[in-house]
Each structure stands twice: as C-alpha cells, then as structure tokens.
Amino acid sequence: MEKLGSMTKEGASSSSTKRKSRRPKYSKFTQQELSACKPILTPGWVISIFVTIGIIFIPIGFASLFASERVVEIIDHYDKDCVPLRYTDDKLAFIQSSKTNKTCIRRLTVPKQMKSPVYIYYQLDHFYQNHRRYVKSRSDSQLRSKSDENKTSTCDPERNSPNGAIVPCGLIAWSLFNDTYKFSVKNKQLGVNKKDITWKSDQGNKFGSDVYPKNFQSGGLIGGAKLNSSIPLSEQEDLIVWMRTAALPTFRKLYGRIEVDLEANDVVIVTIENNYNTYSFGGNKKLVLSTASWIGGKNYLLGIAYLTVGGLCLFLAISFILLYLIKPRPLGDTSYLSWNRGASGGHIFIS
Structure with a gap:
C-alpha cells in the first residue's frame, strides 16, 4: 500500500510538471530551422549587381537630363529694380508707405517657344517658412470647420481682433503673399488661370467649404494679402498654396497658368504690383515662367544623381573584373561555413 501511494504521488507530481511546462510545440518555425536563402557574394555576383545597376541608372539619368533641357524657364529678379531711385537706400520706407506707387513694368523676352500651359511661380529667398514658431502659428481645426472658428489657442500672435476671432488665424495666413502679376504680348492681354493650382487633398480635406474669412487683416499691422470674405476658404486657392509651408528658405509657389503658347522672341510685358x-x-523676390516635362520643371540634379551612381557602379564593376583577371583569388570551400555544418535547412547560391 505504501508503495502504491508513493507511485501515485510520483505520477501526480510528474503529470503536474507536464501541465506546467511552457515549452512550445516543436516546429521548424519556432526552432528557426526554416529553409533560408544565404547567398555568397562571390566576384561574379558583385560584378553582375554593379553592371545591372549601371545599365539601369545611366539611361534614366540621360533621359532626365534631356527632359530637363527641354524645359524653358524665364526668371526675373524684380524686387530691387522695382524700387524707385530715390528709395534705393531706404527700401523699407518705400514698401511700408501707402502713398508710394508700387506698380512696376517688366519686359521679358521668350528665348524659345513655350508650349502651353506656361506655369507662373513666385520665388522667395531667405524666407524661413520652416521656423518652428511660424509653422505652429495656425489652427487646422478652424480651417476645416465653421464650428471651430474660436479655436485660436495655437495662433499667437494673430489670434483675435477687437471684433472677435480672426479667421484664418496665425502668422502663416497673416503673411500671405500679395504681389500681383498681369501679362500681355503684342498689346494683347494674357489671361492667368488660377484654378486647380492646389493639391486636391488640401482643398478637399484641410479647408472647409463653410469657413469664410472673418476679421482678417483688420488690425493696424498688415502682413500680406487680404481675402474676400464672401468666398469660402476651400475656394481661395492662393491661400491654400501659401499655407503648405516650404521646407527650405528658398522656395517657389504656383501663382497660376498661362494657357496659350508663347513664341520665341516674343516680348512679354509684365505689370507687377x-x-x-x-x-x-533681406529676402529676394523672383517671377518665374516655366514649362514642364514628365519630370516636372527644370531640374538637372536628378539626372546628374542617376548618372553619378550608374557611372560609379560601372567603374567599380570594371575595376573588380580587372582585379579578378590580373590577381585572381581562389574561393573557399563553402562546406566549412557554420550554417552548412549540420544545418537542417538553407540554400546557398554561388556564381
């Protein structure tokens, strides 16, 4: 009886031990024994990879450069030339005075035919839209919904006016670009299409159709353009373009499009306010007229980058080929690799 009792106790203890075990059920996945690809980077593999990259990248680089070369671009740095001579030494007094005439006439010669649409950009230099306090000075909820027009806690210092909350509030909206451009060729006025110049996602999701400007630019210090209080923010595309802040201190923003061709040697008369x-x-202002290609505007950097990487890969491939032919090195025996000694899975590719 004692023997039977002890055996019963041992069986119970062993069964409880089994029940308490946390060891997972054996599988190749849990034991990390699944088949795996373990390539050996032999000279053949390395040379093939470099040659493939070079063959792919170099044609893309040439295509990008040719596309960029076909883009016709006119840049006019007008901010200094549009200041009267008597204000040359005090440009700030000129721009801040409400009595000075700020109309400026510029003549731009078209170097080559510019197929429509001709994109109009304004470019600003040394303007830090990426400054932390500037970027944070806005209220996204206010821009989206009329019910949130009083949510201006993040808009310092342009939060409220004596008549109530400012809509749209914040420094970004307050500093909206307000130079204007009119174009004519051979005494014929050119229309500027300012529709569809924004990102559709911005227009549809970030600016409400029931939100209208209110108390905007009503203080003593005017920062930039004023807005039409009868048009909802979702339709004020100049504002939407401006509110997408730039990452760098030199940036371009789309002003509109000229939807007629400009012929070579045409003289475009630009009336600038x-x-x-x-x-x-100490910033700069530039007017840019540009066509576009499949890669966008004029941009040599992309093509140069592709050519540089492709050329470097081909150079390395040729160097490895010469090195392999002049001073070959025998390959080691792959059976001595750690994963080949008693491993249950794995595939090795050797070229």
Whole structure:
C-alpha cells in the first residue's frame, strides 16, 4: 500500500510538471530551422549587381537630363529694380508707405517657344517658412470647420481682433503673399488661370467649404494679402498654396497658368504690383515662367544623381573584373561555413 501511494504521488507530481511546462510545440518555425536563402557574394555576383545597376541608372539619368533641357524657364529678379531711385537706400520706407506707387513694368523676352500651359511661380529667398514658431502659428481645426472658428489657442500672435476671432488665424495666413502679376504680348492681354493650382487633398480635406474669412487683416499691422470674405476658404486657392509651408528658405509657389503658347522672341510685358515686404529681412523676390516635362520643371540634379551612381557602379564593376583577371583569388570551400555544418535547412547560391 505504501508503495502504491508513493507511485501515485510520483505520477501526480510528474503529470503536474507536464501541465506546467511552457515549452512550445516543436516546429521548424519556432526552432528557426526554416529553409533560408544565404547567398555568397562571390566576384561574379558583385560584378553582375554593379553592371545591372549601371545599365539601369545611366539611361534614366540621360533621359532626365534631356527632359530637363527641354524645359524653358524665364526668371526675373524684380524686387530691387522695382524700387524707385530715390528709395534705393531706404527700401523699407518705400514698401511700408501707402502713398508710394508700387506698380512696376517688366519686359521679358521668350528665348524659345513655350508650349502651353506656361506655369507662373513666385520665388522667395531667405524666407524661413520652416521656423518652428511660424509653422505652429495656425489652427487646422478652424480651417476645416465653421464650428471651430474660436479655436485660436495655437495662433499667437494673430489670434483675435477687437471684433472677435480672426479667421484664418496665425502668422502663416497673416503673411500671405500679395504681389500681383498681369501679362500681355503684342498689346494683347494674357489671361492667368488660377484654378486647380492646389493639391486636391488640401482643398478637399484641410479647408472647409463653410469657413469664410472673418476679421482678417483688420488690425493696424498688415502682413500680406487680404481675402474676400464672401468666398469660402476651400475656394481661395492662393491661400491654400501659401499655407503648405516650404521646407527650405528658398522656395517657389504656383501663382497660376498661362494657357496659350508663347513664341520665341516674343516680348512679354509684365505689370507687377510690388506689395510684399521682403526688404525688412533681406529676402529676394523672383517671377518665374516655366514649362514642364514628365519630370516636372527644370531640374538637372536628378539626372546628374542617376548618372553619378550608374557611372560609379560601372567603374567599380570594371575595376573588380580587372582585379579578378590580373590577381585572381581562389574561393573557399563553402562546406566549412557554420550554417552548412549540420544545418537542417538553407540554400546557398554561388556564381
């Protein structure tokens, strides 16, 4: 009886031990014994990879450069030339005075035929839209919904006016670019299409159709353009373009499109209202007329980058080929690799 009792106790203890075990059920997955690809980078593999990259990248680089070369671009740095001579030494007084005539006439010669659409950009230099306090000075909820027009806690210092909350509030909206451009060729006015110049996602999701400007630019210090209070923010595309802040201090923003061809040697008469104050911080303003290609505007950097990487890969491939032919090195025996000694899975590729 004692023997039977002890055996019963031992059986119970062993069964409880089994029940308490946390060891997972055996499988190749849990034991990390699944088949795996373990390539050996032999000279043949390395040379093939470099040659493939070079063959792919170099044609892309040439195609990008040729596409960029076909883009016709006119850049006019007008901010200094549009200041009268008597204000040359005090540009700030000129731009801040409401009594000075800020209309400026510029003549731009078209170097080559510019197929429509001709994109109009304004470019600002030394304007830090990426400054932390500037970027944070906005209220996204206010821009989206009329019910949130009083949510201006993040808009310092342009939060409220004596008449209530400012819509749209914040420094970004307050500093909206307000230079204007009119174009004519051979005494014929050119229309500027300012529709569809924004990202559809911005227009549809970030700016509400029931939100209208309110108390905007009503204070003593005017930062930039004023907005039409009868048009909802979702339709004020100049504002939407401006509110997408730039990452770098030199940036371009789309102003509109000219939807007629401009022929070579045409003289485009540009009437500029030079209103925007870049003189106080040493900034620059430029007007840019540009066509576009499949890679966008004129951009040599992309093509040069592809050519550089492709050329470097081909150079390395040729160097490895010469090195392998002049001073070959015998390959080691792959059976001595750690994963080949008693491993249950694995595939090795050797070229």
